[in-house]
Amino acid sequence: MLLGIDTILVIVVLTNLLVLGSSRLATCIRSVALQGILLGVMTFAAHDSASLLRTTLLAIASISVKGVAFPALLFRALREADIRREIEPYVGYTLSILIGLAMFLLSLWLSERLPLPQVPISSLIVPVALCTSLIGLFVIISRKKAITQVLGYLVLENGIYAFGVGVVPHSPLLVELGVLLDVFVAVFVMGITIFHINRQFDHIDTDRLVLLKD
Amino acid sequence: MLIARLLPPLLALVFAPLLLGIISRTKAVVAGRVGQPLLQPYYDIWKLLQKGAVYSSTTTWVFRAGPMVGLSTILVVLALLPFGGIPALLAFPGDLVLFAYLLGLMRFFTVLAALDTGSSFEGMGASREVTFSALAEPALFLGLAALARQTGTFSLSPMFENITTESWIQAGPAFVLLAAAFLVVFLTENARIPVDDPTTHLELTMIHEVMVLDHSGLDFAFILYSSALKLWLLGTLVVSILVPVHQSAVWLNIAAALAGMVGLAVFTGLIESAMARLRLLHVPQLLIGASVLATLALVLVLR
Numbered sequence: 015m016l017l018g019i020d021t022i023l024v025i026v027v028l029t030n031l032l033v034l035g036s037s038r039l040a041t042c043i044r045s046v047a048l049q050g051i052l053l054g055v056m057t058f059a060a061h062d063s064a065s066l067l068r069t070t071l072l073a074i075a076s077i078s079v080k081g082v083a084f085p086a087l088l089f090r091a092l093r094e095a096d097i098r099r100e101i102e103p104y105v106g107y108t109l110s111i112l113i114g115l116a117m118f119l120l121s122l123w124l125s126e127r128l129p130l131p132q133v134p135i136s137s138l139i140v141p142v143a144l145c146t147s148l149i150g151l152f153v154i155i156s157r158k159k160a161i162t163q164v165l166g167y168l169v170l171e172n173g174i175y176a177f178g179v180g181v182v183p184h185s186p187l188l189v190e191l192g193v194l195l196d197v198f199v200a201v202f203v204m205g206i207t208i209f210h211i212n213r214q215f216d217h218i219d220t221d222r223l224v225l226l227k228d
Numbered sequence: 229m230l231i232a233r234l235l236p237p238l239l240a241l242v243f244a245p246l247l248l249g250i251i252s253r254t255k256a257v258v259a260g261r262v263g264q265p266l267l268q269p270y271y272d273i274w275k276l277l278q279k280g281a282v283y284s285s286t287t288t289w290v291f292r293a294g295p296m297v298g299l300s301t302i303l304v305v306l307a308l309l310p311f312g313g314i315p316a317l318l319a320f321p322g323d324l325v326l327f328a329y330l331l332g333l334m335r336f337f338t339v340l341a342a343l344d345t346g347s348s349f350e351g352m353g354a355s356r357e358v359t360f361s362a363l364a365e366p367a368l369f370l371g372l373a374a375l376a377r378q379t380g381t382f383s384l385s386p387m388f389e390n391i392t393t394e395s396w397i398q399a400g401p402a403f404v405l406l407a408a409a410f411l412v413v414f415l416t417e418n419a420r421i422p423v424d425d426p427t428t429h430l431e432l433t434m435i436h437e438v439m440v441l442d443h444s445g446l447d448f449a450f451i452l453y454s455s456a457l458k459l460w461l462l463g464t465l466v467v468s469i470l471v472p473v474h475q476s477a478v479w480l481n482i483a484a485a486l487a488g489m490v491g492l493a494v495f496t497g498l499i500e501s502a503m504a505r506l507r508l509l510h511v512p513q514l515l516i517g518a519s520v521l522a523t524l525a526l527v528l529v530l531r
Contacts, residue, residue, distance in 0.1 A: 017400060024401040024528070031520060035513065108513050115520050122527065137531065 016136055022056045023142040026176070027118060030149045033169060034110040039099050039161065043088045046165050049146075049172050050080025053179065060135050060179050068187045075191060076175070079198050084168060091161060091205040102158040110156065114149050121145035130181060139180030146173030164204045171197050232478070236311035237303075243486070244460040245269035245453065247493040251420075254497025269456060276449035284442060286346050294341025295443060295450035301334040302454045302461070308384060309464055312485030313474055315385035322382050324372050328365070331417070331458065335361055338451075342439035349431040353438030356508070360423060360435070363515035364416045370522035371409045374402060375469075378529040388468040396472060405525040407469045412518035414462040414492075416511075418455065421500040423511050433505070463492050 029045040029052075036042055054077035057069055092099075103110065121144035134140055150170025154163050171193075178190060249266040256263025265271070283292065307317040308327050316323075339358060342350040376382050378399055379390035396403055416423045419436030431438050440451050467488035473481050506514060 017397060021401050024405070024524070027524065031517075035517060108516050111513075111516060111520055115523060118524070119527065122531075138528075 019056060019059050019136045020138055022052050022059070023136065023138045023176075026052055026142055026146060026172075030146055030169065031111055031114050033153060033165065034114045034149065035107050037100055037107060039092060039101055039159075040089075042101065042162065042165055043085050043092075046168050046172070047081050047085040049169070050084065051077050053172055053176050054081065056176070057179050072187060072190055075194055079194055080168070080172070083198065084201055087201055087205045088161065088164065091208050095161075095208055101162055103156055104158065105156040110152075113152060114145075117148040117152065118145040121148065132181070134181045136180065139176065143173050143177035143180065146170075146176060148173075160204070160208045164201060164208070167204075168197070168201065232314055233317050235314050235482070236309060236316060237306040239311060239482070239486070240306050240309075240457060240460045240464075243489070244456040245273060247459055247463065247489060248456050250490060250493035251497045251500070254494050255501050258498065258501035269452065273449045273452050276445055276452065279445035281443070281445035281447045284345060287344050287442070290337075291341045291344040291442070292447070294337045294344075295447040295454070297337040298334045299450045299454045301330045301337075302457045305330045305461055306457065309461055310385040310388050310468070311464055311482070312478075313389065313481035314478065315389070319383050319385040324376070324382065324384050324387070327384060328368055328372070331461070332361075332365075334454065334458070338439055341443075345442045347442065349434075349438050350441065352432075353435055356435045357419075357439060360416055360511060360515065363512055364413045364518070367409045367515065367518040367522045368413050370519060370526050371406050371413070374406055374522060374526040374529050377526065378402065389474070391469060391472045392474055393472060399529055402525040402528040403469055405521045405528070407466055409518045409522040409525065410462070410466045410469065412514060412521075414459075414466055415496070415499070416515060417462055418459045420496060422503045422506045422514065425505045428505075460489070463489055467492055 026049055029049045032045045033042050036045070054073045057073040057076065105113070118141065121141040124144060125140035128140060130140070147170050150166045150168070150173055153166030153169055155166075157163065157166065174193070175190075178193075246266065246269070248269040249264070252268070253263045253266055305327055308319070308323050308330075310316045310319070335357065339354040342354045375387055375391075378395060379387045381387050381390065391403070415421070419426055424435040424437075425433065426437060428434055428437065431441070436455075440448065443451055464485075467485060471484050471488035473484035475481055475484075
């Protein structure tokens with residue numbers, strides 16, 4: 015069981031690095047979706063059998079929203095807004111990967127110093143959750159397009175979800191489903207916004223928004 | 229016992245060119261061609277051995293020494309490498325550093341011989357070869373460090389002896405990352421696709437092949453044979469991690485390791501059929517990716 019969780023966590027780190035190192039939007043969307051599915055599967059492994067119904071509900075909701083609905087929404091936005099399929103980064107791909115690695119090491123160092131109310135199921139879970147959140151933030155600030163910022167937001171949320179599942183396994187179902195609903199609405203709204211910005215301005219490069227004056 | 233220890237180098241000497249044959253046969257089958265005979269690399273080497281070498285008048289002794297130094301260093305490396313559970317002929321703590329830098333010495337002399345010809349193409353190839361292997365070195369060493377930490381030894385023979393099914397259960401993700409990192413090193417150092425195309429016909433795009441353009445006859449046979457041996461050596465690193473078979477019957481271990489080598493050759497052929505060569509600018513990204521994988525593995529086993 016522990017090996018399974020560790021394997022999932024390592025794959026999550028690899029998908030993070032893939033998001034940082036890939037130049038294709040489609041690859042990024044797919045790897046973020048894979049991340050969501052893996053974390054959903056991890057929900058099963060992390061919880062005890064006492065709360066089976068709750069776990070199943072949460073896992074299925076998380077997998078269907080993050081693994082199916084989000085990629086569909088994002089691909090639709092990609093198609094409708096006729097976005098160029100390449101990411102335009104402020105920070106280069108190789109440097110991004112190295113920064114991602116540095117963030118993982120930082121998270122390992124931090125997690126050893128972080129006092130937790132209870133011992134997490136795997137010693138990897140806190141560093142991976144922290145590093146996923148940090149990488150999400152980094153993707154938000156280091157990429158030009160609005161759609162990659164949505165992706166960064168999703169990676170950030172995946173990190174928070176991983177933390178919740180691994181460290182606070184008895185958090186109420188309502189809270190976790192509420193977070194999931196929030197994220198869903200956010201991505202939905204952002205998808206529509208991207209489409210409308212595109213209609214208005216012919217592109218979705220957010221760095222041009224600074225030119226706007228009221 | 230010593231007789232058994234002679235087995236790993238002997239197997240390498242006999243079967244190494246076969247790997248090249250298997251790779252090109254796999255590529256041919258995938259492309260729907262019949263392909264050259266499996267033993268073609270042996271025929272090539274045999275043919276070249278019977279020919280005389282031609283030397284350009286601008287070259288010096290360095291050019292003539294290159295292939296010989298290459299072959300002799302690789303023969304020494306063969307003595308350091310265990311195969312299929314049989315310990316190496318020479319094993320001492322720290323032999324993994326010697327292993328890596330003897331390969332480095334071989335590369336250094338290949339590069340010197342290439343530069344000695346004064347051809348601009350060869351200089352370009354030499355520059356690329358050195359750049360890419362400098363970038364592959366962190367991946368190799370971080371990977372070896374992770375293996376050393378996991379197995380608790382600095383010598384290659386006990387290191388591969390200690391990779392067992394139990395350690396796979398204990399540190400499986402780390403081993404998979406290591407195998408992936410070593411696979412990239414294996415493809416880079418042996419000038420295979422996606423880093424370099426061994427069958428390319430344009431000097432501008434060559435990396436390894438362009439450095440040996442001026443060698444002929446006996447010298448070229450040496451070069452072909454030593455690159456086949458290098459393929460075998462670095463392939464052994466990957467296979468020893470992925471095939472941790474330690475049965476009591478020696479022949480079973482060897483059979484498993486040989487099957488692993490054949491599997492690796494077929495896999496290389498499949499990679500070469502499925503992928504195109506990366507643009508030169510993207511190769512460093514691949515190699516840094518491999519170093520990152522090795523670093524992750526090291527972090528995982530250090531924890």
